[in-house]
Amino acid sequence: MNNLAPSSFVAQDMRNAPAALLDALQQRFGAQFSRADAVREQHGRDEGAIFAPPPDAVVFAQSREDVADAVRLAAQYRTPIIPYGAGSSLEGHLLAVQGGISIDVSRMNRILSIDADDLTVTVQPGITRKQLNEALRHQGLFFPIDPGADASIGGMTATRASGTNAVRYGTLRENVLALEVVLASGEVIRCGTRAKKSAAGYDLTRLFVGSEGTLGIFTEITLRLYPLPEAVSAAICSFPSIEAAVRTVISTIQLGVPIARVELIDAATVGLVNRHSKLSLREEPMLLMEFHGSPASVKEQAETVQELAGEYGGQAFEWAHTPEERTRLWTARHNAYFAGVQSKPGCRVITTDTCVPISRLADCLLASVQEAEASGIPYFLVGHVGDGNFHFGYLIDPDDPDQRMRGEQLSRQLVARAIEMDGTCTGEHGIGIHKMDYLVQETGAGAVAVMRSIKQALDPDNILNPGKIFRNPQPLR
């Protein structure tokens, strides 16, 4: 598995778990501890395109105390410890690039309290978004954030995830109210409250959200919930060009229409989705949309967008009227990634994640489509276009270094373009081990030095998921 020389992974500062640590973990965790090859391999791979040697062992945590004890032992032996939720990250977040222990929190998947009157819920980190929504449904509530995979809430919090509903409901940044966190010392702290807002000191909650397991491991997460909308309507609309679709979205957002979802799929990707999900959508650039609100407001929003789409040559809307039709459409959209991957057996995917100010979306997308077409690398294209966020998936043969190089070149050009347009290299996937150089390019060496100095202050021995976001924590001065 390690025959690839990943573009941004260089083995450095390897600190494999010493025998004494493995013995101590075995003694503390018994059947919750494994060194089996299959278990290690499973915990050393995510959905991204980079490989690394697996962790030395896996701890299956079942409680806050399990997490704290595992971290304390890892700290004692200065050995890396890497949190694992559902394994669905895309940027190598859970890879043991410096060796160490994987701590799997998927068994910590309980809902601790649903406070329906306050629209909040407190969960353990291992619960997945679908498990959570299943439990909420009979209360008339939902948690809207939906990355493609059925990710764990802990992983989504760690990567500041978003998804198709973010245009209306925000990302994990806006929807985490409070956290319980195990620090690098094994100490447990709490930050945030269930109040809707607070000005009480540094915003540690927002600092931990998106910290990719490098500052602490979550053991409880309090989230905002939303009432299930009184009315929902979904529609698809085909366009003569990507540009026409994107211009419709830009106008929709600029008009302030509170659209709940607006996703772009390009013509070729619609074809992949059709074959994967047995649908017969028109193989033209397409917007999938959803409107939430009161019946009157949904009707008003839909009419406004329909009118805008018409101005740009959009074909008549096709409505998904029943919940089943809607689920089928959105499942197809969520499976676009897998439809892309499976269209080229044996391939790996280099996924881009740029996000730009909405006024620059058309320029950014169109130039990048042109580049991808010219490269000859197969790709799929989907986008949370209401946020200015879109994903190319460049499908590369992992055994062909030239293809990988050309795929990475496309990705680099796209990132440079997005940053030049005041955008970001990653809207929702995170930095991981793949985008470390892009982070410096985006925010500057000075800001990255501040991040490193925070990391150094909170985790002086660099045991929490080391080698992610930036290469080596170094003091600010």
Next chain:
Amino acid sequence: MNNLAPSSFVAQDMRNAPAALLDALQQRFGAQFSRADAVREQHGRDEGAIFAPPPDAVVFAQSREDVADAVRLAAQYRTPIIPYGAGSSLEGHLLAVQGGISIDVSRMNRILSIDADDLTVTVQPGITRKQLNEALRHQGLFFPIDPGADASIGGMTATRASGTNAVRYGTLRENVLALEVVLASGEVIRCGTRAKKSAAGYDLTRLFVGSEGTLGIFTEITLRLYPLPEAVSAAICSFPSIEAAVRTVISTIQLGVPIARVELIDAATVGLVNRHSKLSLREEPMLLMEFHGSPASVKEQAETVQELAGEYGGQAFEWAHTPEERTRLWTARHNAYFAGVQSKPGCRVITTDTCVPISRLADCLLASVQEAEASGIPYFLVGHVGDGNFHFGYLIDPDDPDQRMRGEQLSRQLVARAIEMDGTCTGEHGIGIHKMDYLVQETGAGAVAVMRSIKQALDPDNILNPGKIFRNPQPLR
């Protein structure tokens, strides 16, 4: 002026500016530098109830380079440097409790770019919210966050401010996209982008928002803007009791009505407002409300809330139809603080700022009203009740230690109650020097130690606004 022994200010670690620093500043800044008593006094007072000796001198910055040079000189002499915007903070944020230099950024009040198509604006920190909205109005845009005072955007960012519109539009936490910051070394960094979302590394933007000048001084701030709503309607409604008013609000929020503003004023405070603003509102507990949206949506929202109010005994709504009527009402609400203060000449105000989950709002408010009544201390009461946030202003005679003690006791009891209800000691005013003990009570010593360790990492000589949020930065371990 220093005849008071403020409850939470103990002179410690005084580091007055040495003569060599004052000379160097005089040389660098010339007419932009002042040691005049009147200037120092003005920069050593905010709107709160605590006094401290004034700063040793004031620098009037006009550019990023001015700020960076002043910080570099202060760093060279390890002397505190305290940012000053409009002077409207309530928790002693700008007091020179450890001596040092005040850096006044009010002359840095330019708008650097309005990107109407992206709904963003980039400003210098000294512009006030009213100046900003004046400039935006002819573009059909507005920045909704409105603390009572005409605060500077820099100060609002530093204290994570909110106001009457936060129930719909969020606080500065949600509305700052990017920052340019001068660090304690004088180095300038940028964090965030104009993209709507990002998962690129630690959320430094959110860390600086609400850091009360202790981690860096802002020189540019990029904010989200909103289209002026197509339709606006405002109404007032009187209720037979505070409880009835609050129950109406709770139901409104729980139903998911996107109300733009919903403010509570108690009966006695309505009287103060009437006299201050020459109005003749019914002197009963009152909600002031505003609805934003399309004409149909505004009508729908208003009908829903009107029905709810009726169920709790609310009197018929009185509508403010014209922009002038609305402005008059909201100006009266914004002046409630001053109406309260001026009702007792010579008084100072101990202002509370608790915020609780919405389901606990009635219990928290009613118990606190009872306690305030029993104490005999005069008070006013206003609240951003849609957020679960409300303010008592206890009007105390600054020369009467017993009154101050009883006022602080009321405040302590209220904070304990809010924290017990999963709430926060401060929804929008910040910690400053007044709420440091409450912060520990709310989030725990462990979380405060993390904040201190971040402060230590970013400002090892503790020169940026020292003595705020927590007493002494100490290493985590």
